[in-house]
Amino acid sequence: MGKIQYPNPAKLIFSIISNQDKLFWETKKFLVDFFGEIDLESEYQVFNFTNYYRDEMGNQLKQKLITFERLILPDRLSQIKCDSNKWEFLLSIGNNSFAKEEIKRRVNLDPGYLTLHKFILASTKNGPARIYL
Numbered sequence: 001m002g003k004i005q006y007p008n009p010a011k012l013i014f015s016i017i018s019n020q021d022k023l024f025w026e027t028k029k030f031l032v033d034f035f036g037e038i039d040l041e042s043e044y045q046v047f048n049f050t051n052y053y054r055d056e057m058g059n060q061l062k063q064k065l066i067t068f069e070r071l072i073l074p075d076r077l078s079q080i081k082c083d084s085n086k087w088e089f090l091l092s093i094g095n096n097s098f099a100k101e102e103i104k105r106r107v108n109l110d111p112g113y114l115t116l117h118k119f120i121l122a123s124t125k126n127g128p129a130r131i132y133l
Helices: 021-035 074-093
Strands: 011-018 038-041 062-068 108-114 119-121
Antiparallel strands (some): 011 108, 108 119
């Protein structure tokens, strides 16, 4: 029988998807306020694996992955994902909080964590590296 243990801290990672360069900078600044300094940042990569976001966010989407110096406990991921959904909304309305039209996302945030044994991405959609939180 396995011994129940508290998990080791994990490397927090965020996938950021948008088609606006300025919004990547704003999003990173926003996340640093919550999680501390970024220690790794990928180059932009073209995000054309799916058309899922096209109607809401437009074309020519790019993705960037970032990680943070400070580690997290894996059980925080559920709350971080709930918070990231709120942050998507806040980053989308920007200075347009009185907009009458439907507000569409300008950025997609998917948090996750990385350990020596796994890569987990929290998302509201089903997928191979995603788990229900």
